[in-house]
Amino acid sequence: MAGAIYTLIDHSQGKIQSASLESLVIGQRMAEDAGSSLHALILGHRIEFLAEQLTNSRIDSIVLLDDPKLEVYDPDLYCEALHQILNKKQPHILLMGHIYQNIDLAPQLAAVMNKGLLTDCIGYHKAEDGFTFTRRMFRNKLNADVQIRSPHPWIITIQSGSAIVDDLREGGAQIIEESVDLSTVEVRRKLLKSFEASKGKVDLSKAEKIIAVGRGIKKEENLDIIGDLAEVLDAEIAASRPVVDNEWMSRDRQIGSSGQTVTPNLYVACGISGAIQHIVGMKNSQCIVAINTDPNAPIFNIASYGIVGDLLEIIPALTKKLRKE
Amino acid sequence: MKIATCLKEVPTQDSRYELADGGMWIKESDLTFGVNECDEYALEEALKLGEEHGGEVTILTLGCQRAEKSIRKGLAMGADRGILIRDEKDQLKSPHAVALALAKVLEREKYDLILTGTQSDDWGYTQTGVLVAQLLGLPHATIVMDIQANPAQKTVKALREMESGWFQWVELPMPSLLTIQAGISQVRYASLKGIMQAKKKEIRSIELSDLGIDFSSVPQLEVRRVYFPTTDKKAEILEGATEAVIEQLIEKLKKEAKVL
Ligand SMILES: Cc1cc2nc3c(=O)[nH]c(=O)nc-3n(C[C@H](O)[C@H](O)[C@H](O)COP(=O)(O)OP(=O)(O)OC[C@H]3O[C@@H](n4cnc5c(N)ncnc54)[C@H](O)[C@@H]3O)c2cc1C
Numbered sequence: 194m195a196g197a198i199y200t201l202i203d204h205s206q207g208k209i210q211s212a213s214l215e216s217l218v219i220g221q222r223m224a225e226d227a228g229s230s231l232h233a234l235i236l237g238h239r240i241e242f243l244a245e246q247l248t249n250s251r252i253d254s255i256v257l258l259d260d261p262k263l264e265v266y267d268p269d270l271y272c273e274a275l276h277q278i279l280n281k282k283q284p285h286i287l288l289m290g291h292i293y294q295n296i297d298l299a300p301q302l303a304a305v306m307n308k309g310l311l312t313d314c315i316g317y318h319k320a321e322d323g324f325t326f327t328r329r330m331f332r333n334k335l336n337a338d339v340q341i342r343s344p345h346p347w348i349i350t351i352q353s354g355s356a357i358v359d360d361l362r363e364g365g366a367q368i369i370e371e372s373v374d375l376s377t378v379e380v381r382r383k384l385l386k387s388f389e390a391s392k393g394k395v396d397l398s399k400a401e402k403i404i405a406v407g408r409g410i411k412k413e414e415n416l417d418i419i420g421d422l423a424e425v426l427d428a429e430i431a432a433s434r435p436v437v438d439n440e441w442m443s444r445d446r447q448i449g450s451s452g453q454t455v456t457p458n459l460y461v462a463c464g465i466s467g468a469i470q471h472i473v474g475m476k477n478s479q480c481i482v483a484i485n486t487d488p489n490a491p492i493f494n495i496a497s498y499g500i501v502g503d504l505l506e507i508i509p510a511l512t513k514k515l516r517k518e
Numbered sequence: 519m520k521i522a523t524c525l526k527e528v529p530t531q532d533s534r535y536e537l538a539d540g541g542m543w544i545k546e547s548d549l550t551f552g553v554n555e556c557d558e559y560a561l562e563e564a565l566k567l568g569e570e571h572g573g574e575v576t577i578l579t580l581g582c583q584r585a586e587k588s589i590r591k592g593l594a595m596g597a598d599r600g601i602l603i604r605d606e607k608d609q610l611k612s613p614h615a616v617a618l619a620l621a622k623v624l625e626r627e628k629y630d631l632i633l634t635g636t637q638s639d640d641w642g643y644t645q646t647g648v649l650v651a652q653l654l655g656l657p658h659a660t661i662v663m664d665i666q667a668n669p670a671q672k673t674v675k676a677l678r679e680m681e682s683g684w685f686q687w688v689e690l691p692m693p694s695l696l697t698i699q700a701g702i703s704q705v706r707y708a709s710l711k712g713i714m715q716a717k718k719k720e721i722r723s724i725e726l727s728d729l730g731i732d733f734s735s736v737p738q739l740e741v742r743r744v745y746f747p748t749t750d751k752k753a754e755i756l757e758g759a760t761e762a763v764i765e766q767l768i769e770k771l772k773k774e775a776k777v778l
């Protein structure tokens with residue numbers, strides 16, 4: 194039997210993160226393919242109830258690390274806790290979601306342990322000499338299959354949306370409590386305050402039609418053509434993050450991982466390349482139309498219909514035609 | 519304040535890629551290169567901190583000779599000097615190895631603050647900055663959206679972006695390292711005067727091999743295959759002149775997708 198696979202279960206506000214459950218689904222598949230055991234690893238304080246939520250999943254064990262010092266995430270404390278537990282358990286692979294917290298934590302752990310870290314993976318293959326992992330490169334335009342060349346454990350972060358939480362297989366798992374000694378950790382980073390950005394006035398989650406615009410619009414003045422199209426279609430307007438960063442549209446109209454998640458019947462993506470952080474916010478739209486000058490833009494991989502061309506020409510023509518109807 | 523900012527040269531955003539070496543890599547000869555997007559923002563933040571608190575901004579790049587052009591662009595924006603670690607043969611195959619080389623050069627001088635981008639636009643590893651911090655034994659904060667430095671107290675406050683609309687302010691002692699998110703502010707353009715001055719600014723070249731780093735125990739990554747993503751759902755591309763395309767689209771949205 195090959196070495197064990199561990200999946201880190203992250204949580205916030207008393208809920209397990211879906212990215213962690215997706216990683217667990219991938220862990221289940223890998224464990225089966227490799228004939229290895231699979232374990233969930235959960236860190237925090239007073240979180241036994243979260244561990245219990247996993248007891249009827251097909252996992253060999255749930256390792257619970259409950260320590261008051263782990264109540265709130267801190268990179269130094271979490272890194273040391275993981276370091277100790279990995280040294281003890283000697284797993285083959287540690288999987289975790291590619292979420293903000295792990296972007297902060299995983300490289301520190303990799304550096305402290307001098308282990309290979311492969312981030313933002315979307316899948317894996319089983320090769321003769323072990324697993325290779327698939328990840329996107331060049332702003333989503335290419336895939337690469339990559340293998341880590343260093344002693345185990347390997348640390349792998351998994352992109353959100355790489356598996357479906359409902360695919361988590363059922364079984365039975367025992368909770369194993371472990372402890373770590375964090376008394377010598379010197380915390381260098383001080384958390385001053387956490388806050389939720391004020392929710393904007395615009396709620397696009399129920400919009401039926403959305404015309405979304407990206408950096409391909411080039412200039413703020415050009416936004417008028419988007420507004421005109423939205424008007425004839427009775428649609429809401431929205432934008433990718435760079436458009437909002439430029440203050441050409443208000444923050445509450447941003448779609449994506451740091452904006453809103455929408456599921457309209459029609460989503461027209463104009464001059465949006467299709468970065469993963471945008472796609473997670475709109476990929477479940479019923480019908481996606483992409484207009485982009487670049488035939489290889491990744492947005493075409495998830496759109497229903499695509500037009501390769503200049504939005505400054507196509508949008509006004511489309512508006513004109515629809516007005517006539 | 520002495521600030522170092524890491525800047526990577528990457529293929530520009532509108533690059534179209536072709537595979538090479540039997541799917542092992544891409545054809546690089548046709549690509550145009552420029553400054554990695556969030557590294558421009560990191561440089562902008564470094565320049566603003568330099569203006570606010572006084573001090574010097576150094577750009578650090580690991581890459582081939584071509585990357586000097588990107589450093590020069592940063593100098594034209596206002597950085598004081600540049601350092602290029604030359605890796606002409608593109609030998610370093612993991613962010614860990616790159617971080618080790620960057621750290622080796624950074625540790626030679628006492629920087630108060632080191633900035634990097636959050637993510638490179640080519641490899642997109644989102645790990646080099648934090649690796650550098652850890653290799654130098656410095657604390658870090660990632661995906662930073664605002665910075666307030668207090669050089670007198672040797673502390674820096676950083677606003678971290680987090681999941682689902684949450685943010686947090688953290689405070690770090692200096693020296694420390696921050697990874698900067700694109701869009702943190704507006705990146706300045708180089709002025710004509712800046713461009714002229716940049717020509718006279720120093721770019722020091724260091725050969726990677728002269729750093730005397732033993733890479734043998736560093737985790738390596740091996741790219742086995744590069745290919746275009748395929749998905750089950752790929753857009754039906756509507757072709758023809760603008761008029762014809764639009765008619766097709768409206769027809770499809772009405773009859774097929776039934777959304778109009
Ligand atoms: C932690 C994090 C969170 C993020 N959160 C979000 C988020 O919530 N939402 C979000 O959108 N992004 C987010 N991003 C940014 C994301 O990675 C991308 O940078 C962003 O989505 C790109 O926006 P874009 O497609 O408009 O711009 P680009 O990627 O620059 O694409 C512009 C597109 O326009 C096309 N184009 C150019 N000219 C024309 C023309 N005349 N006609 C038609 N097409 C044209 C180009 O071919 C290109 O494909 C986040 C990034 C990070 C790191």
Ligand SMILES: Nc1ncnc2c1ncn2[C@@H]1O[C@H](COP(=O)(O)O)[C@@H](O)[C@H]1O
Nearest residue numbers: 524525580634635637638643644645646
């Ligand atoms: N070769 C390099 N030279 C200078 N800086 C780099 C280099 N590679 C990565 N970086 C920095 O590390 C950040 C994150 O890169 P990555 O880990 O590849 O996503 C980039 O935004 C750069 O600031």
